[in-house]
Amino acid sequence: MQSDIVAIDIHTHPSTEIMLAAVGKRREAMAKYFKRERPAVSFEQMAQYYAERKMMAVILNNDDETTTGLAPAPNDHLADAQRDFPDQFIAFCGIDPHKGKKAVDELRRCHDELGMRGIGELNPARQKYHANDPAFYPLWEEAQRLGMIVLFHTGMLGSGAGTPGGMGFKFKYANPLDIDEVAADFPELQIICAHPSWPWQSEVLAMARHKTNIWIDLSGWAPKYFPAELVQQANSLIPDRILFGTDWPVIDPDQWMEGFAALPFKDEVRPRILLHNAIRLLGLAPNGGAAGAVTPG
Numbered sequence: 165m166q167s168d169i170v171a172i173d174i175h176t177h178p179s180t181e182i183m184l185a186a187v188g189k190r191r192e193a194m195a196k197y198f199k200r201e202r203p204a205v206s207f208e209q210m211a212q213y214y215a216e217r218k219m220m221a222v223i224l225n226n227d228d229e230t231t232t233g234l235a236p237a238p239n240d241h242l243a244d245a246q247r248d249f250p251d252q253f254i255a256f257c258g259i260d261p262h263k264g265k266k267a268v269d270e271l272r273r274c275h276d277e278l279g280m281r282g283i284g285e286l287n288p289a290r291q292k293y294h295a296n297d298p299a300f301y302p303l304w305e306e307a308q309r310l311g312m313i314v315l316f317h318t319g320m321l322g323s324g325a326g327t328p329g330g331m332g333f334k335f336k337y338a339n340p341l342d343i344d345e346v347a348a349d350f351p352e353l354q355i356i357c358a359h360p361s362w363p364w365q366s367e368v369l370a371m372a373r374h375k376t377n378i379w380i381d382l383s384g385w386a387p388k389y390f391p392a393e394l395v396q397q398a399n400s401l402i403p404d405r406i407l408f409g410t411d412w413p414v415i416d417p418d419q420w421m422e423g424f425a426a427l428p429f430k431d432e433v434r435p436r437i438l439l440h441n442a443i444r445l446l447g448l449a450p451n452g453g454a455a456g457a458v459t460p461g
């Protein structure tokens with residue numbers, strides 16, 4: 165990690181040719197919802213973009229092969245980027261919880277051989293499961309043992325939005341209270357609830373206040389749409405649990421920062437959200453090297 169980093173974007177979706185090919189059919193519907201096509205961006209271009217802004221980015225993969233039939237991008241692809249651009253990227257692996265023992269084995273490989281730091285983005289609604297289903301407990305147990313951070317999509321779904329029947333996606337799987345149960349049962353497992361979790365904003369704020377292994381990322385929403393209680397609690401009760409994230413390329417860091425600047429976050433809270441909370445979660449030390457075990461704040 166460079167010493168002059170000003171922010172860590174905890175939530176980005178690389179858009180290399182390989183990643184876009186894996187997104188497959190979903191790409192078309194997403195482009196329609198977010199009113200933007202995704203051109204391919206190489207890891208080199210993405211690293212340069214973040215370096216120019218003195219930012220690091222957590223690059224996310226996902227594996228939802230069981231429900232979509234689409235083969236995921238290889239986790240090695242993201243691990244290579246982390247190795248090639250260590251000042252810019254931290255890589256999380258794509259794991260399909262439905263794959264059972266194969267999922268646990270892949271998680272272990274991603275940790276032991278590829279040096280990846282977490283799992284995500286997991287999307288229970290798109291992948292049709294409850295995160296607290298006991299069938300997946302061996303996976304969360306292994307993630308906890310390995311110190312792998314887990315990032316779940318929560319709340320409103322981009323997938324299927326604005327289509328008849330929401331393309332079959334159901335909100336019952338997007339409620340963060342499922343994740344509260346996982347956090348309770350695996351207290352050493354660090355869990356990021358991605359996005360303002362609307363329509364369960366109050367629930368996730370209570371979870372982050374109650375459990376120090378729950379973190380909230382601010383990705384996927386233009387800041388001007390953040391619910392008022394999210395800003396208010398970030399300023400008061402949980403300034404150490406909130407993380408900057410964009411969902412790049414859906415929202416880009418410049419656009420996000422502009423919206424963030426316009427909101428009434430306290431000056432002393434801003435650097436915590438942008439940088440210090442993520443440093444603590446990821447166990448990073450300025451000027452290179454890991455600071456050791458992840459310490460919940």
Ligand SMILES: [Zn+2]
Pocket residue numbers: 175177285358384411
């Ligand atoms: Zn995302």
